[in-house]
Amino acid sequence: MNICIRCGYCFEGCPIFKEKHWESDGARGKVILSHGLLKGDLEPSNYLAEKIYECTFCKDCVEKCSAHVNVPDILTAARADLVEAGFKYEEHEELLDKIEETGNIFGKELKAPARSGEVPVLLGCRLKERREDAERYLEILEKLGIKPLVVEDETCCGMPQGVLGYKDRLKKQMNEFRKRFPYKDFICMCTTCIFFINKAYPDLNPTYIIEEIYKRLPAHNPKKLGISVTYHDPCNVSRGMNMVREPREILDWIGVELVEMEKHGKETFCCGGGGGLLVTNNELAGKLAKNRLQQALDTGVDTICTLCPTCEFNLFNVSKSNGGKMKVINLLDLIWEALR
Amino acid sequence: MDIQKVLVEIVGEENVRDAFAELYVYGSDASVHQTDKASVVVKPQKIEDIQEIMRYANENRIPVVPRGAGTGTSGQTVPIDGGIVMDLKDMNQILEISPEDIICRVEPGVVNDELNRELKPYGFFFPPTPASGRVCTIGGMIANNASGIRSVKYGATRDSVLGMKVVLANGDLVDLGSKTRVDSAGFQLARLFVGSEGMLGVVVEATLRLAPLPKYRCLAIAKFNRLEDAGKTITNVMSSGASSSMLELMDNIAIKSVNRAFDLGLPDVEAILLFEADGKITAAIDYEMEEIKKICESNNGFGIEMSYDPERRKEIYKGRKNLFASLSRYKEGIVCADLADDMAVPNSKMAATARAIHDIAERNNVIMTAYGHCGSGVVHTKILLNPSSKGQWEDARNAVSEIYEFVDSVGGITSGEHGIGISKAPAWKRARKDLIPVMRSIKKALDPNNILNPHKMMDAPDNWVNATDLRYRIKKK
Numbered sequence: 001m002n003i004c005i006r007c008g009y010c011f012e013g014c015p016i017f018k019e020k021h022w023e024s025d026g027a028r029g030k031v032i033l034s035h036g037l038l039k040g041d042l043e044p045s046n047y048l049a050e051k052i053y054e055c056t057f058c059k060d061c062v063e064k065c066s067a068h069v070n071v072p073d074i075l076t077a078a079r080a081d082l083v084e085a086g087f088k089y090e091e092h093e094e095l096l097d098k099i100e101e102t103g104n105i106f107g108k109e110l111k112a113p114a115r116s117g118e119v120p121v122l123l124g125c126r127l128k129e130r131r132e133d134a135e136r137y138l139e140i141l142e143k144l145g146i147k148p149l150v151v152e153d154e155t156c157c158g159m160p161q162g163v164l165g166y167k168d169r170l171k172k173q174m175n176e177f178r179k180r181f182p183y184k185d186f187i188c189m190c191t192t193c194i195f196f197i198n199k200a201y202p203d204l205n206p207t208y209i210i211e212e213i214y215k216r217l218p219a220h221n222p223k224k225l226g227i228s229v230t231y232h233d234p235c236n237v238s239r240g241m242n243m244v245r246e247p248r249e250i251l252d253w254i255g256v257e258l259v260e261m262e263k264h265g266k267e268t269f270c271c272g273g274g275g276g277l278l279v280t281n282n283e284l285a286g287k288l289a290k291n292r293l294q295q296a297l298d299t300g301v302d303t304i305c306t307l308c309p310t311c312e313f314n315l316f317n318v319s320k321s322n323g324g325k326m327k328v329i330n331l332l333d334l335i336w337e338a339l340r
Numbered sequence: 341m342d343i344q345k346v347l348v349e350i351v352g353e354e355n356v357r358d359a360f361a362e363l364y365v366y367g368s369d370a371s372v373h374q375t376d377k378a379s380v381v382v383k384p385q386k387i388e389d390i391q392e393i394m395r396y397a398n399e400n401r402i403p404v405v406p407r408g409a410g411t412g413t414s415g416q417t418v419p420i421d422g423g424i425v426m427d428l429k430d431m432n433q434i435l436e437i438s439p440e441d442i443i444c445r446v447e448p449g450v451v452n453d454e455l456n457r458e459l460k461p462y463g464f465f466f467p468p469t470p471a472s473g474r475v476c477t478i479g480g481m482i483a484n485n486a487s488g489i490r491s492v493k494y495g496a497t498r499d500s501v502l503g504m505k506v507v508l509a510n511g512d513l514v515d516l517g518s519k520t521r522v523d524s525a526g527f528q529l530a531r532l533f534v535g536s537e538g539m540l541g542v543v544v545e546a547t548l549r550l551a552p553l554p555k556y557r558c559l560a561i562a563k564f565n566r567l568e569d570a571g572k573t574i575t576n577v578m579s580s581g582a583s584s585s586m587l588e589l590m591d592n593i594a595i596k597s598v599n600r601a602f603d604l605g606l607p608d609v610e611a612i613l614l615f616e617a618d619g620k621i622t623a624a625i626d627y628e629m630e631e632i633k634k635i636c637e638s639n640n641g642f643g644i645e646m647s648y649d650p651e652r653r654k655e656i657y658k659g660r661k662n663l664f665a666s667l668s669r670y671k672e673g674i675v676c677a678d679l680a681d682d683m684a685v686p687n688s689k690m691a692a693t694a695r696a697i698h699d700i701a702e703r704n705n706v707i708m709t710a711y712g713h714c715g716s717g718v719v720h721t722k723i724l725l726n727p728s729s730k731g732q733w734e735d736a737r738n739a740v741s742e743i744y745e746f747v748d749s750v751g752g753i754t755s756g757e758h759g760i761g762i763s764k765a766p767a768w769k770r771a772r773k774d775l776i777p778v779m780r781s782i783k784k785a786l787d788p789n790n791i792l793n794p795h796k797m798m799d800a801p802d803n804w805v806n807a808t809d810l811r812y813r814i815k816k817k
Contacts, residue, residue: 067601
């Protein structure tokens with residue numbers, strides 16, 4: 001944390017700062033708070049916990065920082081300290097209990113659509129819950145010549161435990177994940193899962209589904225859909241995996257006109273869905289999604305497509321509750337349509 | 341009634357915070373200082389709020405520290421006496437853009453780059469270009485007389501401020517300066533408030549002079565195997581009368597830092613110079629650039645590349661743009677501390693200054709870099725040290741003291757563009773003893789109860805190391 005020179009350049013794009021406009025709500029403020037906690041200048045408190053947990057881990061601050069201060073990593077550590085000191089959110093505990101009971105964030109008895117192919121594919125909780133969508137996305141892989149192997153009872157990768165600062169529960173969940181999904185090389189459908197797996201499981205070698213599609217799609221002559229959309233770069237894809245060009249080229253290949261929002265690519269603007277904010281402060285997560293949807297509406301198109309199932313979830317719900325003027329879809333749906 | 345309750349009555353509950361964690365965040369800026377002494381943070385929404393707050397604070401002798409983005413590097417907004425931190429970021433409206441008068445009127449919380457985005461369609465810009473432009477506020481720029489990379493051509497903030505409205509310590513509102521380019525009607529009071537670091541009044545509105553956006557910009561990079569040659573080039577360029585809109589130096593430490601942070605592949609030479617010319621026609625720009633190029637070559641500059649292409653210019657400039665924070669990546673275990681960071685020296689002393697910085701660093705067991713808007717005489721040093729070592733802070737204190745002795749000896753000044761605050765105050769007070777009584781008289785006349793950002797600049801403690809807590813965790817031994 002000493003590397004942070006506190007220049008404050010991370011204010012510029014911080015979605016929480018933009019919404020709340022107090023320095024303690026921006027990235028630099030949270031680093032200062034975490035530093036104070038580490039130094040012992042600040043005692044753990046509910047107030048402090050609120051600040052430390054109100055972050056979506058969108059990594060705009062990391063992108064803006066010339067010293068590459070990793071604010072999400074700092075906040076993850078601070079969250080772990082808070083949990084250890086007993087400052088826990090009931091909502092977080094409930095979520096993690098659900099995962100322990102059912103293996104997914106919904107607390108439902110869910111089965112992934114089993115496949116007995118050759119290439120292991122990890123769906124992640126959100127797509128496990130959207131079984132029909134998952135089936136379609138598996139069909140994309142099949143059409144592109146990949147025989148998927150899907151484990152029916154795959155379990156959560158541990159991202160929520162990690163992000164919310166529950167070290168012990170994370171360790172347990174990671175063991176469970178490896179037990180049920182014992183593959184080193186696999187395709188991952190979920191943006192959030194793959195970003196987390198890349199960090200937390202250095203011995204695993206997942207490939208993001210869009211990378212496979214990008215490699216194989218041109219050879220399969222996809223249809224031209226002839227529609228116009230705007231594209232929301234999920235932070236884990238653009239900033240986390242440095243994938244800005246690929247989704248855009250795919251849109252071009254399938255004949256979709258892309259009308260960019262002002263903030264796109266690595267300059268993308270947060271949807272509000274990350275970092276556990278949906279659980280910690282759903283109202284704030286909704287406000288951020290509303291801001292992003294307005295940016296999409298400003299382009300003049302009526303459809304926003306994205307890749308991350310969490311972005312999709314939050315944007316969809318907020319759009320729906322605000323009159324549904326903006327349709328929210330997954331880019332994978334457009335690809336499936338183009339391959340039909 | 342306690343302060344918090346009074347402020348809530350003035351600005352509403354949503355604009356007042358007094359949790360300890362909050363005061364801790366607002367007890368810091370981009371300097372080495374940290375305090376938790378403030379009682380409350382308030383966000384006024386309009387001029388009348390500020391007047392009311394100042395009246396109350398003045399009657400009750402409560403310190404008030406106005407704050408923009410908190411990007412100051414010398415502790416200007418660190419509330420060392422506690423009291424009220426007045427966060428002005430919510431007063432961020434552009435009140436008027438008048439292309440006919442080539443001016444705009446803004447509230448203090450307007451962010452520099454946002455203002456320029458709004459001005460662009462009119463074909464104008466606000467010339468001061470601080471590195472923090474993406475977040476710093478106009479109020480903060482005025483308070484510190486900020487400048488930046490284009491100051492060599494366009495000057496500092498003081499040269500672009502025509503007038504302002506200021507709330508004084510007693511709550512009175514005064515309208516200073518004018519909307520005109522010339523003004524000889526009485527004392528130049530607007531100028532007095534530029535660089536006053538929030539110690540004389542709260543700037544609540546500013547009338548800014550704009551400049552036409554140049555149609556073309558050409559940027560070049562030149563390499564030097566000797567730092568002195570780069571320094572001599574700067575002196576020669578400035579004395580040649582060549583008109584550059586940017587003349588920036590980066591020494592080897594700066595080059596290595598950005599290369600490590602961004603893998604830029606800048607040449608591993610002792611120094612590089614970036615120079616730019618701008619204007620309406622390329623022929624005039626080409627002429628200036630060729631003149632500067634010749635001077636570079638006559639001082640052993642080589643590998644000179646020039647470009648009008650915006651993308652290429654962005655690439656060339658990327659290292660310089662991201663240099664400040666990158667310095668923390670120079671070497672494992674050391675970080676960049678904002679100390680002795682913006683002295684200015686006469687053009688003729690540039691080469692000697694660049695070398696002196698490195699000699700002083702070596703003598704004092706710290707690393708110092710030399711870079712900056714050298715065309716304007718500004719040399720950014722920064723001290724790279726191990727912040728958890730107590731001994732390193734003593735080394736830093738000695739290095740800072742020595743560097744300012746040198747600056748003084750060559751006729752330079754303590755701060756070219758970042759202000760004095762706390763950490764530069766000891767050196768500045770030593771160098772400008774003659775000014776202290778004059779400045780104290782002015783302060784007393786405008787703020788008799790000494791409530792506005794007290795104990796900064798001429799009234800700051802004599803040892804910056806223990807003036808406040810340092811923000812780092814320092815081992816006892």
